[in-house]
Amino acid sequence: MRCPLIRDVDDIVGIDLGTTNSLIGVMDSGFPILIADAGGARLTPSVVHFPSDGSPFTGQTAARMRTLKPAQTVYSIKRFMGLRGGELREKDTDVSYEIDRRRGQPVRVVANGHPYAPEEISALILQKLKSDAERALGRPISRAVVTVPAYFNDAQRNATKRAGELAGLTVERIVNEPTAAALAYGLDKLKDRSKIAVFDLGGGTFDVSILELNNGVFEVLATNGNTRLGGDDIDRALLDSISDTEHRTPESLARLLDALIAAKHRLSTEETVSLDLPFFDGSKNLHFDLGREELEKIARPIIEQTRAHCLRSLADARLAPADLDEVILVGGATRMPLVRNIVGEIFGREPNLSQNPDETVAIGATIQAGILSGAVRDVVLLDVTPLSLGIETFGGLMNVIIPRNSTIPIKAGEMFTTAVNHQRSMSIKILQGEREMARDNWPLGQFEIEFEPAPKGVARVGVQLEIDANGILHVLARDTKTGGEKTVEITTAVDVSDEAVEAMISESLDHAFDDMSERVWTEAKLKAEEMLGAVEAAFTRVGESIDPTEKETILSAAAKLREALDTNDTRRLQAANAVLDDATQGLAAAVVEKAMQAAR
Numbered sequence: 222m223r224c225p226l227i228r229d230v231d232d233i234v235g236i237d238l239g240t241t242n243s244l245i246g247v248m249d250s251g252f253p254i255l256i257a258d259a260g261g262a263r264l265t266p267s268v269v270h271f272p273s274d275g276s277p278f279t280g281q282t283a284a285r286m287r288t289l290k291p292a293q294t295v296y297s298i299k300r301f302m303g304l305r306g307g308e309l310r311e312k313d314t315d316v317s318y319e320i321d322r323r324r325g326q327p328v329r330v331v332a333n334g335h336p337y338a339p340e341e342i343s344a345l346i347l348q349k350l351k352s353d354a355e356r357a358l359g360r361p362i363s364r365a366v367v368t369v370p371a372y373f374n375d376a377q378r379n380a381t382k383r384a385g386e387l388a389g390l391t392v393e394r395i396v397n398e399p400t401a402a403a404l405a406y407g408l409d410k411l412k413d414r415s416k417i418a419v420f421d422l423g424g425g426t427f428d429v430s431i432l433e434l435n436n437g438v439f440e441v442l443a444t445n446g447n448t449r450l451g452g453d454d455i456d457r458a459l460l461d462s463i464s465d466t467e468h469r470t471p472e473s474l475a476r477l478l479d480a481l482i483a484a485k486h487r488l489s490t491e492e493t494v495s496l497d498l499p500f501f502d503g504s505k506n507l508h509f510d511l512g513r514e515e516l517e518k519i520a521r522p523i524i525e526q527t528r529a530h531c532l533r534s535l536a537d538a539r540l541a542p543a544d545l546d547e548v549i550l551v552g553g554a555t556r557m558p559l560v561r562n563i564v565g566e567i568f569g570r571e572p573n574l575s576q577n578p579d580e581t582v583a584i585g586a587t588i589q590a591g592i593l594s595g596a597v598r599d600v601v602l603l604d605v606t607p608l609s610l611g612i613e614t615f616g617g618l619m620n621v622i623i624p625r626n627s628t629i630p631i632k633a634g635e636m637f638t639t640a641v642n643h644q645r646s647m648s649i650k651i652l653q654g655e656r657e658m659a660r661d662n663w664p665l666g667q668f669e670i671e672f673e674p675a676p677k678g679v680a681r682v683g684v685q686l687e688i689d690a691n692g693i694l695h696v697l698a699r700d701t702k703t704g705g706e707k708t709v710e711i712t713t714a715v716d717v718s719d720e721a722v723e724a725m726i727s728e729s730l731d732h733a734f735d736d737m738s739e740r741v742w743t744e745a746k747l748k749a750e751e752m753l754g755a756v757e758a759a760f761t762r763v764g765e766s767i768d769p770t771e772k773e774t775i776l777s778a779a780a781k782l783r784e785a786l787d788t789n790d791t792r793r794l795q796a797a798n799a800v801l802d803d804a805t806q807g808l809a810a811a812v813v814e815k816a817m818q819a820a821r
């Protein structure tokens with residue numbers, strides 16, 4: 222691979238912290254290279270074994286313990302990162318080790334009676350990668366770029382960052398996996414201009430991103446996915462189709478699952494495989510054949526779930542499949558011929574198989590590490606945020622400040638004012654979601670900002686939302702008069718499941734019409750209330766100077782507006798607003814005249 226520019230700099234490693242396997246890489250003389258462990262393997266199984274006595278160990282040796290001591294061997298921990306008890310689905314808990322999933326509490330893994338946070342387990346994996354890299358490079362490492370699924374929410378990203386810190390690494394940047402894959406694909410095509418889709422189906426997560434590559438600028442146009450869809454689902458479906466799981470011991474189930482996964486892998490290149498498990502049930506052997514056709518029948522409904530995500534990301538990027546130049550496949554599960562066929566159908570073209578599906582995300586993480594350290598130049602990465610962010614305003618409306626699919630890092634703000642006279646504080650409620658009414662979106666956090674009491678509409682509060690390069694949200698609220706401000710970092714942002722994220726987007730489409738009608742009604746109602754209040758105030762100030770017929774017209778328009786407020790008829794309310802607005806032109810002019818006289 223040709224690389225743009227080389228400088229000798231401080232090491233930052235790139236890490237793909239995967240559901241099934243993890244990898245670590247570093248820039249070496251301008252090239253991203255992946256580092257092997259002492260046994261020569263670049264893939265480290267993301268597995269941790271907790272022996273009954275002694276320290277936990279990680280990687281290949283731990284993976285071997287999975288069938289022997291399933292209750293003490295933790296795998297697929299990425300599925301639990303940043304989640305709370307209530308957010309788990311039944312199938313998530315279908316693992317051979319114990320999990321503590323109390324509602325509202327962060328999920329814990331229990332091994333040998335000791336509870337561990339998912340980030341502690343991930344930290345053990347990261348520590349192993351770190352020490353392998355230090356041994357290979359002969360120098361200590363303290364900084365890293367770590368990848369996460371694009372659809373990881375704030376809480377999951379923060380948990381990943383914490384895992385790095387627990388392992389003694391400063392996480393300099395969190396990069397979305399498909400974006401990393403695009404960097405790996407595009408690094409030797411910096412002069413090109415093209416649009417690509419990255420289809421990333423791993424063990425536990427699915428991501429699709431659409432990117433535009435233009436002279437070294439990698440811009441993500443849209444991203445979509447499901448953090449609970451992957452090869453693991455196929456394994457579970459296979460296991461369910463073959464075994465009555467209730468009557469098996471955990472050990473025999475783990476053994477059968479291992480054999481089925483190996484068979485699934487072989488079926489990517491062979492038509493049928495034979496499974497032999499000697500002494501499976503006590504003295505009985507287990508033997509059966511599995512064909513690719515049978516595997517595909519079981520896997521198809523799972524893989525088909527990727528279709529809707531791909532179509533939505535294309536729609537968000539405002540592109541048709543024909544506008545794309547390439548569809549890049551990433552993630553171990555894309556080795557399955559059925560996945561390749563379905564991707565071919567969705568995008569109407571043969572997928573590009575040039576990238577090593579296991580390594581490309583880690584290579585991309587390493588390139589991003591190189592961009593940060595200065596080892597790689599002439600490359601700019603522009604990622605996007607998957608959901609809109611905003612705050613609740615008068616009438617319970619969602620006021621979007623950062624729209625979905627905005628390029629990050631991003632800062633955006635708006636000025637807000639008070640609704641009531643002599644208000645002393647304003648409550649700022651931060652929301653995430655795609656619905657028009659605040660109550661239908663997810664509250665990320667709420668805080669109060671205080672200011673000097675003033676007539677309504679005088680106090681001005683600026684609210685700024687910032688999503689940093691890691692996708693983490695910071696909120697700033699400032700009273701523009703006193704300069705008093707409050708900054709909040711939202712650390713446990715979306716306390717909801719990823720399915721809910723997807724549901725949110727589809728609900729926003731389903732309810733688009735009703736939501737919009739409610740917004741239009743609420744806006745008209747706010748306008749009506751404001752005008753009625755203003756008319757009353759104006760009569761007190763300049764009432765005597767108004768011609769009695771004009772006054773009569775205004776009072777009758779105001780009465781009609783009050784009646785309209787009691788209906789649910791938006792058109793009638795809007796019309797009544799317009800009539801009162803028209804009738805009060807003279808009154809408004811009189812108020813201004815009086816104010817000017819007072820000022821003279």
Ligand code: AMP
Pocket residue numbers: 239240241242422423424425451452453482485486487489551552553554555556557578579
């Ligand atoms: P990743 O998370 O990218 O490491 O992908 C892991 C997933 O890919 C697991 O579900 C594996 O079973 C699956 N996988 C790896 N190799 C193959 C293969 N040759 N055929 C089918 N699936 C595979």
